[in-house]
Amino acid sequence: MSDVLLRGRGVSRDHRLPRTKVFGPAPVRRVLHGADVDIHAGEAVAIIGESGSGKSTLVRILLGLQHATAGTVEFDGRPVRPRGIRTQHWLRRRTGIVLQDPYASLNPRLTVARIVAEPLRSLQIDGDHRRLIGEVLERVGLPHELASAYPHALSGGQRQRVAIARAIVHRPDLLVGDEPMSALDVTLRASILELLRDLQRERGMSLVVVSHDLGLVRHFADRVFVLHDGRIVEQGPTHSLFHHPRHEYTRRLVDAVPRFSRPGAAPSATGDAPRPGADDPSAPRGPGGPASESTTTHTEE
Ligand SMILES: Nc1ncnc2c1ncn2[C@@H]1O[C@H](COP(=O)(O)OP(=O)(O)O)[C@@H](O)[C@H]1O
Ligand SMILES: [Mg+2]
8 A cells, every 4th residue: 555645643633521520620522533544645445434423523633623632643654743733834735625505615705816816815825826726717617707607606526626726726735625516416516526526536636525425435536444433443444444344333334325235245346446436416405405516596595
């Protein structure tokens, strides 16, 4: 296996809860229990678990956006310590993140071009920014005219493409998507995931996608981490995790994936490569509701 790009060891996170008594310590809840994570250069990894299992907490700590209560994180051998913006400059230069909600994550007062330019400006990246922005918008599948549009004029899928353009414009080594598909309509989920995977391959980046949908990630992830109640209960190559899940919780997740029969029956994964998500029409819709990429207005909020 290639070099480890991102390494977390014993990563734990406690949250202090509101005091219920006047005396004595405030109660503490541990939401992440000593997670060990290696992300290798150039690989695609999925972090799977149900809502509240600690996925966002884990990736935020790995990207230096949140403190760990215990444990260490290293990116390319360098310690990651969330201590103010300046010390994180080098890490932001080398990473990009796409969040779940394409409605909330874009500044409504900025044009698409300005939004995508922001990392180039704040990271003080040299070069012809106009050209870089034009190239990246084209690459994520946004028509040239949209560069001067404002987010309210875009569909949900288009907004998420803008968020992806912003996350990769500075050519990071690691792209993280925290449930980047879950606010989108089912049909869009597959195309966004495909775009992320294509970009990862083209650019040789590492890709980490957080999702609660094991069915969706199985077509793109080289490896899967399964998070349950703040613990990584299982990890492994995607194929073996699907066909030979060891942990009872993973087994339940695998069995819940539509039309996936866990053998006993013959392994079917070779030659079995439907488009991601295309076999999952029953997946629940996110709060964004249906959104068509062909529409140019979006009235939901
Ligand atoms: N500031 C906080 N105070 C107390 N609990 C928190 C706080 N932030 C997150 N949590 C709890 O930590 C757990 C993990 O949250 P999160 O990492 O967002 O899970 P996921 O992304 O898997 O849905 C959840 O139970 C959540 O309620
Ligand atoms: Mg989350």
